[in-house]
Amino acid sequence: MTRRPPILSILIALIGAAFFLVPLIATFNFSLRMKRGELSFAAYRSVFESDTFLSVLSFSAVASLMAIVLGILIVVPTAYWVRLRLPRMRPVIEFLSLMPLIIPPVVLVFGYVRIYGTSSILPLTMTQMGTNILLVIGYVVLSIPYMYRAIDNGMASIDIATLTEAAESLGASRLRTIAVVIFPNVQSAIVSGAFLTFSISMGEFVITSLLNRPAFGPYLVQMGQDFAYQPSALAIMAFVFTWVCMVLMELFATRKPGQRLLPWFVRRTVQKGKL
Amino acid sequence: MSFLTLTNINKSFGANTVVRDLDLTVNTGEFVSVLGPSGCGKTTVLRMIAGFETPSSGSIRVDGTDVTALPASRRKIGMVFQAYALFPNMSVRENVAFGLKIVGMSRAQIDARVSEMLDLISLGHLADRYPYQMSGGQQQRVALARALAPRPNLLLLDEPLSALDAQIRTSLRDDIRRIQQELGITTIFVTHDQEEALSISDRVVVMHKGRADQIGSPAQIYNHPSTGFVANFVGKLNTFDAMASGTDSVAVAGQNIAGLRSTAMPPGTPITVALRPEALSLARRPGDDLSLPGRVLTSSFLGSVIRAQIEIAGQSVSVDMFNRSDAVLPVVGEQTEVWFARHDVLILREVSP
Ligand SMILES: Nc1ncnc2c1ncn2[C@@H]1O[C@H](COP(=O)(O)OP(=O)(O)OP(=O)(O)O)[C@@H](O)[C@H]1O
Numbered sequence: 172m173t174r175r176p177p178i179l180s181i182l183i184a185l186i187g188a189a190f191f192l193v194p195l196i197a198t199f200n201f202s203l204r205m206k207r208g209e210l211s212f213a214a215y216r217s218v219f220e221s222d223t224f225l226s227v228l229s230f231s232a233v234a235s236l237m238a239i240v241l242g243i244l245i246v247v248p249t250a251y252w253v254r255l256r257l258p259r260m261r262p263v264i265e266f267l268s269l270m271p272l273i274i275p276p277v278v279l280v281f282g283y284v285r286i287y288g289t290s291s292i293l294p295l296t297m298t299q300m301g302t303n304i305l306l307v308i309g310y311v312v313l314s315i316p317y318m319y320r321a322i323d324n325g326m327a328s329i330d331i332a333t334l335t336e337a338a339e340s341l342g343a344s345r346l347r348t349i350a351v352v353i354f355p356n357v358q359s360a361i362v363s364g365a366f367l368t369f370s371i372s373m374g375e376f377v378i379t380s381l382l383n384r385p386a387f388g389p390y391l392v393q394m395g396q397d398f399a400y401q402p403s404a405l406a407i408m409a410f411v412f413t414w415v416c417m418v419l420m421e422l423f424a425t426r427k428p429g430q431r432l433l434p435w436f437v438r439r440t441v442q443k444g445k446l
Numbered sequence: 447m448s449f450l451t452l453t454n455i456n457k458s459f460g461a462n463t464v465v466r467d468l469d470l471t472v473n474t475g476e477f478v479s480v481l482g483p484s485g486c487g488k489t490t491v492l493r494m495i496a497g498f499e500t501p502s503s504g505s506i507r508v509d510g511t512d513v514t515a516l517p518a519s520r521r522k523i524g525m526v527f528q529a530y531a532l533f534p535n536m537s538v539r540e541n542v543a544f545g546l547k548i549v550g551m552s553r554a555q556i557d558a559r560v561s562e563m564l565d566l567i568s569l570g571h572l573a574d575r576y577p578y579q580m581s582g583g584q585q586q587r588v589a590l591a592r593a594l595a596p597r598p599n600l601l602l603l604d605e606p607l608s609a610l611d612a613q614i615r616t617s618l619r620d621d622i623r624r625i626q627q628e629l630g631i632t633t634i635f636v637t638h639d640q641e642e643a644l645s646i647s648d649r650v651v652v653m654h655k656g657r658a659d660q661i662g663s664p665a666q667i668y669n670h671p672s673t674g675f676v677a678n679f680v681g682k683l684n685t686f687d688a689m690a691s692g693t694d695s696v697a698v699a700g701q702n703i704a705g706l707r708s709t710a711m712p713p714g715t716p717i718t719v720a721l722r723p724e725a726l727s728l729a730r731r732p733g734d735d736l737s738l739p740g741r742v743l744t745s746s747f748l749g750s751v752i753r754a755q756i757e758i759a760g761q762s763v764s765v766d767m768f769n770r771s772d773a774v775l776p777v778v779g780e781q782t783e784v785w786f787a788r789h790d791v792l793i794l795r796e797v798s799p
C-alpha cells in the first residue's frame with residue numbers, strides 16, 4: 172500500500188509560503204524597475220552612491236557594535252552570578268529583563284531626555300557624544316530581553332557551577348574563571364545575542380529619531396517618504412542582511428570547539444574514542 | 447605524621463545539620479575513603495576540605511596551616527568530580543595545562559609537565575582531542591591529570607567512578623590507586639560503593655547521618671564493625687536478636703555462647719549479634735567451634751561460591767561456602783548444622799535498624 176501524498180498539508184504550506192514570498196518577489200521586482208522598460212540594479216546603485224547612506228550606515232553599525240559590547244559586559248556576569256549564587260532570584264531577573272518589551276521606547280526616550288536633559292546633574296543630551304552614549308544605552312536596553320535569554324540559555328546548557336569549582340580548585344580567580352572558562356563556553360549564545368542586538372539596533376527608529384541621531388532607521392523612513400524605488404531596494408537589502416545574520420547565528424550556535432566555522436571545510440573528522 | 451586534620455567539624459544548612467562532630471586526621475600520602483549512603487554528608491565533607499563550603503564550626507588544617515577561612519582557589523587542592531567537569535572549549539592538553547598557566551609556569555615547563563601527566567594516564571595520543579570526542583573513562587582520566595598537574599597538596603575525588611560502567615570502573619579504580627601511590631599524594635576519595643572503598647583505601651571513614659560511625663582500615667571496618675549500621679552497610683550480614691547473659695556471653699537461638707568479646711552489658715539486656723555469610727558453613731571447618739541447628743530453605747550454585755538460606759530458630763540466614771570439587775549442594779528441606787568460629791561472632795553496639 173502506498174501512502175497518499177498529504178495534498179492538503181502541502182497546499183496549506185504553499186499558501187503560507189505565498190504570504191511571505193509574493194510581497195517579497197513583488198518588492199524585489201519593483202526595485203529593479205527604476206529604469207523604464209528594463210530590469211536593472213539602478214536603484215541599488217543609487218542607494219550606494221549616496222553619501223548619506225554610507226554615513227548613516229556606518230554610524231548605526233558603530234552604535235550597534237558598542238551596544239553589543241556593553242550588553243555582553245552587563246549580561247554575561249549578571250546571568251552567571253544569578254545562576255551561580257542567586258538561583259532563587261532568577262525569575263525576578265528574568266521578569267526585569269522583559270521590561271523593555273513592556274515599556275514602549277517612546278516612554279523610555281522621554282524619560283532619558285528628562286533625566287539627562289539640560290537641567291540635570293548629568294546633562295548627556297547637551298553634547299553630541301553624550302547623546303550618542305544615551306543612544307547606545309537605549310539600544311542595550313531594547314536588546315536586553317533577547318540578549319539575556321540567549322545567554323541564560325547558553326549557561327543552562329553547561330554545568331557552570333561545577334566548571335567554576337573546577338577552575339577555582341585549580342587556582343583561578345573569579346574574573347579569570349569568567350573570562351577563560353565561562354565566556355568561551357557560552358560564546359555561541361553570546362554571538363546569537365549579538366546578532367539579535369545588531370539587527371534591532373540597525374533598524375531602530377523611535378529612540379534614534381527622538382534623540383535626533385543621523386542613523387539608519389530614520390534615514391530609511393525618510394527615503395520612504397521621498398523616493399519610490401530606492402526604499403524597495405533598501406528593504407530587499409535589509410531582508411538579505413537579516414538572513415545572513417540568521418545563517419551566521421546558526422553556524423555559531425552549532426559549532427563545536429576545535430572546529431572551523433564552516434564544518435564542511437574540515438577534512439579529517441575525529442571519531443569518538445574508545446577506551 | 448598527620449597532614450590533614452579536621453577538628454570537630456559541624457555543618458548546617460539552615461536548620462538541617464548535615465555533618466556532626468567530625469574529627470579526622472589523614473597522614474601524608476595516605477588514601478582515605480569516605481563511605482556512606484546517599485545524603486549522609488560525604489560530599490559536604492569533601493567540599494569543606496576543598497573550600498567550597500565553610501564549616502559552621504570546627505577547623506581544617508593542612509600541613510600545619512589553618513585553611514578554614516582560605517578560599518578554594520588558594521588551597522592548592524586537586525579536585526575530581528563525578529561529572530568530569532572538563533572545560534568543553536579546551537583540548538585535553540589545554541585542560542591539563544590550565545592550572546599550570548595560572549601559577550605562571552613557562553611554556554617549556556608546561557609542555558613538559560603536560561606530557562608527563564598524559565603519560566601517567568596513558569592518554570598521550572589523545573592530547574589534541576576535545577572532551578566531547580572522548581569516552582567517559584577517558585574524560586575522567588584527563589580530569590585526574592588536570593587535578594594532579596599543578597602538584598596539589600591534596601587530591602579530592604567525589605564519586606569519580608559512579609558515571610562509568612562496571613568494567614572501566616574497576617580498571618580506573620586501580621589506576622587511581624597506582625597513580626596515587628606513585629606520586630605519594632594524600633587523597634580523600636568519596637564513594638557510596640563499599641567494594642570500591644575497601645579495595646583501594648588505606649583507611650575508610652564510614653559516615654551515617656552526618657557522623658563518622660567508624661574510622662579504620664578496610665579489614666577493621668569489615669571484620670570488626672563498631673555499629674550495626676557499619677556492619678550492615680559494609681558487606682552482607684546475618685543478624686540475630688540475642689540477650690546478654692554475662693559480660694562475655696550471650697543467649698542466642700536457645701543456646702548460651704560464652705567466651706565472646708565483652709558485651710559490656712548487664713545480663714538480660716537485648717543486643718544484636720551478627721555473623722557474615724562467609725563465616726558460616728554447613729560442614730565443620732578447622733577452627734569452627736560452635737554450631738546451631740537449622741533447615742535448608744534454598745541453595746544455589748554461583749560458581750566460586752555456594753549460597754544457601756538456612757532457617758535457624760525461625761529466622762532465615764545466608765551461608766556462603768567456597769566451592770571445591772568435593773563440595774555437595776545442600777538439599778532443600780534437610781536438617782543441618784551451621785558451623786562457625788567463636789571469634790567471628792560480631793557484637794553490635796546498637797540494635798540494627
Ligand atoms: N547547598 C546546600 N543547601 C542545603 N542543603 C544541602 C546543600 N548541600 C547539601 N545539602 C544537604 O545535605 C545533605 C548531605 O548532602 P551531601 O551532598 O553531602 O550527601 P552525599 O553523602 O554526598 O550524598 P550522595 O551520595 O547522594 O552524593 C543532604 O540532605 C542535602 O540535601
Ligand SMILES: [Mg+2]
Pocket residue numbers: 488489490
Ligand atoms: Mg555526594
